[in-house]
Amino acid sequence: MHPVRPEFVPDPDPDPDTTRERMETLQSDVAAAATWTDAFEFVPESVGAVDRTLSTPDSDPPLVAGVDQAFLDDRAVSVVVVSRGGTVVERVHAVTDVAIPYIPGLLAFREGGPILSAFAELGCDPDLAVFDGSGRIHFRQAGLATHIGVTLDVPSVGVAKGLLCGTPDEGVDGREEGWRTPIRADADVTNADPGTAIGHALQSRQYDSTRKINPLYVSPGHRVGVGTATDLVERLCAGYKLPEPTRRADAYADDVKQEYV
């Protein structure tokens, strides 16, 4: 089986509380090493969900990686789908054993190692990675997107379908497409001044009549600011609730899973 990186293996201890403390300490270290300001080479405006035949000969669109997983019993299928503009240029996957259960706030310890195994199969170097889960919107500001982003030192953003923690500036129900509001740190978020914007709720899609689609919760992973993270995700959407990188990864993970069932 693929070796699990030390970043995701806290020193073993018979006491579960001690193990948990070590994982939380590791996350605080990850948060301290994270950068939440724009620190990437590509031009944000060149990022898109579809190819643009003519116009804007600006700069080459960056390589954007979508990451997701599917599970079968005690195994995880981790995939990375890389696209440039609207074209998929590479898809890789890794099947690994999962030993850690899902615990809110500790997701990276369950999925991190398997995801790195998939990244190890990649032949290219993504300019940006989009994750299915939170980044800075996390109790210790070290969600999956931040943890992997820091580990690989790749610009990253987290896209979650549910809010883990933090408080929205406004109610999020029934909003129009394109709407967004800041998610601010509250007492549940450590290492952050209360009121600090740690992400956004983004209504990436909405129906005209029967509105009932919930918003996306976008947050910086690493080397991306809060506003830019949401701008990028918005640019990566193509008429669906989820941004294209994540949608493709989700679909590919399901395909691979079927072959292992």
Next chain:
DNA sequence: GCGACAG
């Protein structure tokens, strides 16, 4: 003790 909680 109770409630909340990404995938």
Next chain:
DNA sequence: ATCTTGTCGC
């Protein structure tokens, strides 16, 4: 995440 049929709407 996963287990699952039909069903409402564009």
